[in-house]
Amino acid sequence: MYFTVKAAPQHRLPLYKTVLCVTCALILIVNGLFLFHNLEALKRANAQVLQSSRVAERLQYLDVLVQDAESSMRGYFISGNEVYLGPTRTVSAETEAEFRQLEKLLADNPAQLKNLSQLNVLVRRKLAMLGQTVDVYNHGGLDEIVNISRYADERNGMDEIRLQTVIMIQEQNETLAARSARFYDEYHKALVLGMGINGVAILVLVMFYQLVRRSFVNQAAVEHKLQQSNENLEEMVAQRTEQLSVLSRHLISISEEEKVRLSRELHDEMGANLTSIGMDIGAVMQQLKETHPELAAQLKRARGTLVDTVELKRRIVENLRPSLLDNLGLCAAIDSYTEDFARMTKLPCETEIGPEVDAIAREGDASLSIALFRIVQESLTNIRKYAQASRVSVTLKRTHEGLVLRIIDDGIGIAANTLAKPMSHGILGMRERALLLGGSLTIRRGRNDKGTCIEVRIPLKDAAVQAAPQPLSIPLRQRADDHIPSSPPYSTHPHSVPDPHDLAQ
Secondary structure, X not given: OOOOOOOOOOOOOOHXXXXXXXXXXXXXXXXXXXXXXXXXXXXXXXXXXXXXXXXXXXXXXXXXHHHHHHHHHHHHHHHOOHHHHHHHHHHHXXXXXXXXXXXXXXXXXXXXXXXXXXXXXXXXXXXXXXXXXXXXXXXXXXXXXXXXXXXXXXXXXXXXXXXXXXXXXXXXXXXXXXXHHHHHHHHHHHHHHHHHHHHHHHHHHHHHHHHHHHHHHHHHHHHHHHHHHHHHHHHHHHHHHHHHHHHHHHHHHHHHHHHXXXXXXXXXXXXXXXXXXXXXXXXXXXXXXXXOHHHHHHHHHHHHHHHHXXXXXXXXXXXXXXXXXXXXXXXXXXXXXXXXXXXXXXXXXXXXXXXXXXXXXXXXXXXXXXXXXXXXXXXXXXXXXXXXXXXXXXXXXXXOOEEEEXXXXXXXXXXXXXXXXXXXXXXXXXXHHHHHOOOEEEEEEOHHHOOEEEEEEEEOOHHHHHHOOOOOOOOOOOOOOOOOOOOXXXXXXXXXXXXXXXXXX
16 A cells, blocks of 8 residues: 655635535624614614603603692691691792702703793792792781682693693603504614524525535545445455465476475486596506506596585585485574575574474474574575674574564664565565465564564464474563573584684595
8 A cells, every 4th residue: 555745635615515505604693783783773772762751751740749738728728737837838948959850861852952941930930929929928917818719810820830740741742652563663773684684594505504514514424435445445456465475486396396396306316427437547547557648637626626516516405405404304404594694694503493493394394494494594685785784693493372583683673664665575474485385474673772683483283383392481571581491402512703724624
């Protein structure tokens, strides 16, 4: 599966959806402004209605004050008790306060202010008359009051006050009715306008909901299709990976079979031919040694070349198919190869192989021995080329889980990006050989976090496990330098670098 590091494209909302959202927001804003304006208008209309009601109440109360003053005066005349003069004495201050309140309430109505001024004159005149009447009564008695009343029409003054009050109350009632009608008109307009704007907003919201719902459904459908496509791709990748893995294992098996066939042909046919040629050259060389020494010397050089060719053939055969692997078993083959590796690379190589491994290899599958040998061979080749190590160890033991092969070096290690490279054929080949046996291959840091540890775990079949001895063992820990307890090893001796003098001899 391939991944991209490019940034995802920035998707924008379609233009019609943006316009619809902006329209809905503007409608809601306008609705709020209209509601605020209508609320202020309703508050003003309600204030005017309350003002008209208070004016009517004040006018009626003013009329009541004047009537109470007149009634209290008459009670004083009848009873002679000054207690009845309380309303008469306080009426002036109370009426003045009421007139001031009315002036404030009628400040925006010039016509009513004019009527209020006339009413003020009438009330003051009436109150002055009431005061004079009381003074006359205190100095002359009731007879003087009777004489004055013959010539003065007190009822006329009171009627004028009542008439003026009624006129003002009537005008105020008309104003109140007009303002109430205006209030209800404003209320009706606000209600209708608010309902209309809310209806339009609800319609726009419904349209927006439909668009969002449609987009969500489309997105869900696209995500479902994408998920199905990803599942199909993953399944296809898994199938292709499995097919490639099977093909790789098949190619490995064919390659090993072909190597076995070539090694046998080289060993049998070519070996026999080279041996026959060597015997013939030796016989001729013995015959020509006395008669033709020059030809005998040439045949001796030719025989030396033939010996080198035989050695080359042997190395080729050993590389194709180690003879020790078929004759003496896996342990001897690995031990011999590590010894050759130490001699050629001059690197100390410690080998530790359990004695039960040969029995398991013989009882197990024929591909087990060659797979483990090839993994060791490839690992040591990589160490020789790239590791720059100073010491190498090869361990092959059996645990309760199966066979565990570890190749550890103290070199520079393997970078993580190197493991992920698709061209790391050696590592891929070793992993495929492990998978061919149902096992796994793990690569991590070596001892003390230095170098590399290649660990191969091969599960064993029941027959192979039963055929091998059962040594006491403990579970493996996940470190490269853990010891794998087992029975006494097959080979524990380190392969040191040989002496050049020994090699020469």
